[in-house]
Amino acid sequence: MNYVPESVRIFVVEDDPLYMKLVRYIAELNPDHIVHSFENGKSCLENLHENPKIVILDYSLPDMTGKDILMEIKKYNPDIQVIVVSSQESINTAVSLLKHGAYDYITKDNETKDRLLNAINNAKRFDSLTSEINALKEELNQKYEFDNSIIGESPAIQRVFKMMQKAVKTNITVSITGETGTGKEVVAKAIHHNSDKKSKPFVAVNIAAIPENLIESELFGHEKGAFTGAIARRKGKFEEANQGTLFLDEIGEMDINLQAKLLRVLQERELTRIGGNEVVKFDVRVIVATHRNLAEEVKAGNFREDLYYRLLGIPIELPPLRDRGQDVILIAKHLLGNFAKENKLGNIKLSKEAQNKLISYPFPGNVRELKSVIELAAVMCEDKLIEVEDITFNSLQKEGQFLFEEMTLRDYTFKIIRHFLDKYDNNVLLVAKKLDIGKSSIYRYLKEMEGEE
Numbered sequence: 314m315n316y317v318p319e320s321v322r323i324f325v326v327e328d329d330p331l332y333m334k335l336v337r338y339i340a341e342l343n344p345d346h347i348v349h350s351f352e353n354g355k356s357c358l359e360n361l362h363e364n365p366k367i368v369i370l371d372y373s374l375p376d377m378t379g380k381d382i383l384m385e386i387k388k389y390n391p392d393i394q395v396i397v398v399s400s401q402e403s404i405n406t407a408v409s410l411l412k413h414g415a416y417d418y419i420t421k422d423n424e425t426k427d428r429l430l431n432a433i434n435n436a437k438r439f440d441s442l443t444s445e446i447n448a449l450k451e452e453l454n455q456k457y458e459f460d461n462s463i464i465g466e467s468p469a470i471q472r473v474f475k476m477m478q479k480a481v482k483t484n485i486t487v488s489i490t491g492e493t494g495t496g497k498e499v500v501a502k503a504i505h506h507n508s509d510k511k512s513k514p515f516v517a518v519n520i521a522a523i524p525e526n527l528i529e530s531e532l533f534g535h536e537k538g539a540f541t542g543a544i545a546r547r548k549g550k551f552e553e554a555n556q557g558t559l560f561l562d563e564i565g566e567m568d569i570n571l572q573a574k575l576l577r578v579l580q581e582r583e584l585t586r587i588g589g590n591e592v593v594k595f596d597v598r599v600i601v602a603t604h605r606n607l608a609e610e611v612k613a614g615n616f617r618e619d620l621y622y623r624l625l626g627i628p629i630e631l632p633p634l635r636d637r638g639q640d641v642i643l644i645a646k647h648l649l650g651n652f653a654k655e656n657k658l659g660n661i662k663l664s665k666e667a668q669n670k671l672i673s674y675p676f677p678g679n680v681r682e683l684k685s686v687i688e689l690a691a692v693m694c695e696d697k698l699i700e701v702e703d704i705t706f707n708s709l710q711k712e713g714q715f716l717f718e719e720m721t722l723r724d725y726t727f728k729i730i731r732h733f734l735d736k737y738d739n740n741v742l743l744v745a746k747k748l749d750i751g752k753s754s755i756y757r758y759l760k761e762m763e764g765e766e
């Protein structure tokens with residue numbers, strides 16, 4: 314591909330004819346620069362509609378102060394980069410101008426030429442990075458439009474869309490529950506990218522993935538020397554997400570002691586970093602997700618009741634894929650299309666039999682599992698058609714899938730009881746309640762099971 318340089322319009326505002334000549338000469342060293350000269354602030358401001366990318370501005374002009382012109386330019390278009398050139402070297406002036414949005418401040422001396430050249434190049438790079446970031450943000454927002462990111466027409470998913478519509482209109486907490494791979498993170502991102510916080514950061518933290526002793530500093534930050542290894546001050550995720558959205562995934566895994574601190578921070582909307590005294594205020598929309606039933610966790614004493622109510626906000630329950638009917642096929646086709654496009658595989662189709670096989674499988678790993686099944690099938694199939702034998706399920710043994718096995722009812726009963734006992738830490742009372750059978754029946758089955766082992 315040939316590189317076509319883009320022309321860049323630069324305004325030079327300078328009342329000293331000699332200096333104007335010098336600055337013009339520097340700016341015109343690059344033939345892609347289109348340079349316009351102005352002798353005073355007013356004429357520069359009157360011509361801003363010509364869309365300069367950069368304004369090189371003399372600080373002391375006859376009609377207006379450099380600061381006033383800077384502020385007018387920024388008001389007109391904050392993306393114009395202003396490089397101020399001044400004959401006085403005053404730190405205070407420089408700091409004040411930079412605070413008001415100047416890109417750089419350069420003094421008139423022997424080094425002006427090199428520094429100005431550098432400043433122009435850096436401002437151009439800054440401008441193209443900013444445009445690139447804006448374009449990417451726009452692309453992300455489009456990617457996370459509800460219809461583009463969450464495929465499905467089933468009543469179960471329509472209920473989710475309805476809740477999401479409510480969630481984007483406010484900034485209250487959202488709690489998302491659903492089995493692994495149902496799309497909890499996709500929903501959280503889609504809410505962020507459709508809310509008025511979309512131009513601010515979306516920061517995700519997976520509580521289960523961080524060692525327990527590091528979570529506090531990860532969330533709230535630490536000061537230098539707060540603990541061994543804290544070699545510098547570090548902002549936490551709450552501060553990183555300021556004005557945007559903080560997604561706390563697997564919130565059910567949070568240690569009960571830390572839950573107390575999280576509750577306090579959420580209530581007060583301020584935090585102190587570990588080892589520090591400074592109170593830091595923040596403005597963050599919190600979205601939490603868990604595959605656990607938090608209400609049960611509260612009952613079992615693993616999750617604080619007050620935090621549970623604080624986080625509940627708008628509750629969104631993501632249905633497992635097996636409850637979404639024909640959505641399985643819609644999602645499969647969507648994932649297949651994406652995969653084929655990314656890997657230049659052409660237009661691959663799903664045979665009717667393959668579709669039936671997908672529909673009748675319970676997908677314990679939900680959409681994530683469907684994705685890997687489809688991607689493997691797309692690679693394995695012949696003649697751009699996925700047949701029934703191209704679909705293979707390798708999911709881990711999970712609830713639901715056991716129905717595929719040939720077993721007696723008695724063996725099934727054993728399996729169910731064993732599964733529940735594992736799930737609820739051998740709490741026989743709780744399992745009896747869950748299965749709606751007497752606890753003596755459980756003991757009886759256990760005894761029989763032992764006898765068989």
Ligand SMILES: Nc1ncnc2c1ncn2[C@@H]1O[C@H](COP(=O)(O)OP(=O)(O)OP(=O)(O)O)[C@@H](O)[C@H]1O
Nearest residue numbers: 462463464492493494495496497498499644680681
């Ligand atoms: N309705 C959907 N349509 C299309 N793709 C989806 C849908 N739901 C989920 N996905 C895709 O499925 C994968 C798993 O989604 P995600 O990571 O959001 O699940 P999760 O519920 O957060 O999982 P976990 O609980 O394991 O963190 C992702 O690749 C996501 O893009």
